[in-house]
Amino acid sequence: MTAPARPTAPARPTAPALLTAQGLSHTYPDSSTPALRGVDLRIDVGESVAIMGASGSGKSTLLHALAGIIAPSAGSIVLNTPAGPIRMEELNENQRASVRRRDLGFVFQQGLLLHELSALENVAVALMLGGTPRPEAELAAAQWLARLGLAGLEQRRLGELSGGQAQRVAIARAQVTGARLIFADEPTGALDSTTSAEVLDLLLDSVEPSDARSGGRSLVVVTHDRAVAERCARLVTLSDGRIVSDEVGRGADRTADAAAGAQTAGERA
């Protein structure tokens, strides 16, 4: 008995993509084997995309390239921002850091927060780096922490938070700047199943379709956990640095519902 074939991802709409990667290839300086081989990928506004693959398949390299953490050996990446399209391959290290700070959000496996700062300060720092004065940054950070269920824990330090709480702080930090694209690298890898589901819910809740009021927000999750991946709207599978499948995930219904809701709200407005 064979498993029913999954539907492949539908043809991309004609509206401008949030991020487009074409012909991405990358070989690390100390390796002769390419980590990425000619990857094409488009991420639209309001999408949640899971990138899956075995260890060494190139999924983390793809995330790092898309996010401007590394400069790929070949290929192009265009990120559409409110200020206009940015061609990532044309930027130097400092300019890419500036894009990451301003336009992208990140959630890592261990949260990777500054352990000496409080939860509130860890979130506020993301805004302060962009020039927001501390009082305003801390006010916005407190609002995000409250929204993610951490009201009352603002002054706690990393060592005083559970793994799930620390990930919520990281999620708040990723969203507080208004980033339209959030990258999550194994965000539930260090959590138990219950907390993992809660954290994933929060990440998927951060996905917003484009509507009249907001620019929308998308999520790219790198995971080796199929259960996590299937909750996203798209599942992109990598093998040996190539995309071998691009399927619709269970989260597609959620995305469609949210988009319909946003459209209705837009029409009402």
Next chain:
Amino acid sequence: MSAVGTALRLAPLFRQSPLRRGPADTAGSAAGRDGAAAALPVVSFAVVTTLALLVVAGARVFFSWDDELGLTYRMLAKIALALLLVPLGSVGASAARTAARRRDDRLASLRLLGATSGTLTVLTVLEAAAMAVVGALAGSVLYLALAPVVGLLHFRGAALGAQMWMPWWWIPLIAAAVVLLGAVSALAGLRAVAVTPLGVRTRQRPARTHWARIAAAVGLAAGAVVVLQILPAFAELGGVLVMIAVLGAAFGAGLLALDLIGPWVLRVAAGIKHRRARDVTRLIAARTILDDPKAAWRQVGGLAVTSFVGVFAAGGLAFSRLAASDDLDSAEQYLLQDIATGVLVTLAGSFVMVACSIGLNQAAATLDRAEVLVSMDRLGMPRRTMTDAARTAVMSALWVVSGGSALCAVLLLAPLLGIALFVQPLAIVTVAAVFAAGFLLVRGALLLASRLVPGILARPERVL
């Protein structure tokens, strides 16, 4: 025996640092910086050995004089040695801590494979001792090169010259003491970290200073002041030797009081700076001190004594120059000049050692935070912000410690210093210049340590 045997069998496998392995190490600046990180403990043990040999060689000259002023010179040499031993020990401990941080991943891997804590301890001590041996050898060579330069210093009207050469057997003796210091410090350093199968982390310690420490510090300081007030009585009771012993004890009590109260002072100052911080650099810098005031104190505490003594030195220097112009015999004139020279040499030596200690501690702290640095880089934090935050944390602690100690000394000597500034401004300016050079030296050490950051960020896969 089994722990020692296992460690000895494993030791040859650990001769090369993981930071030095890998194809990328054959070329590239990042690899060069990583190599520098691995060489840090060896270089620091070399510096410790050189300084120790120069200090001992200088002290030997003073102890060789047995004329009527010999006792005074010997007493001055003892004070200088006491002042230099604290920062020297601090450099040794920093070198051992840096050495301990280097082998994190290997220790954690061994723990994962079931190695006992005994095996890890022996391995750590063996490796620190091995690095200390290499450093001590290099330091001995450096001493041979520098002794003629230090020999140009004039005491009692003549250059030290060939007197700076010690009998050859003193060199291996002092080198062995440095190796022992490295091994003991590595043991102490290991107590401060937790080796688990998942990695090596600095043990979390309560950040708050217990009130009993402050009470003890105040008690010790008050005791020292009282004893100093009645110092002549001790001379009458037991002679000069008893008076010197009591003076030494009072000095030791003062140092202990400083050590007890220092972290609390740093925490209070950092708390104020934290509330006022308006940018990320100052916020992280203040929080770094608040996170572990004792660690911050360990890094800069050596300068408290140097600064306190430095202000006394400024006064002493001024009055020795004043007195030197009066009708004194030549031996007394030389003594006053030599006090001035000794003060400046001791101050300069202290600053060199404090700068070495701070540079090493900062390098160890940078390696310790590699994972967070990589994550901050990924978030888009400018590299300048990361290095500035680390530098600001140390320099702000340095200003509090150095400024606080100097201020205390100025208050104690206010009228005398006022007169000295008026009649011998050059003496005050000389000491101030040594202070400024010392601070520049510390900044230079921090700059060197910050050069590890690009190396870490260039190879993030090594730390994540």
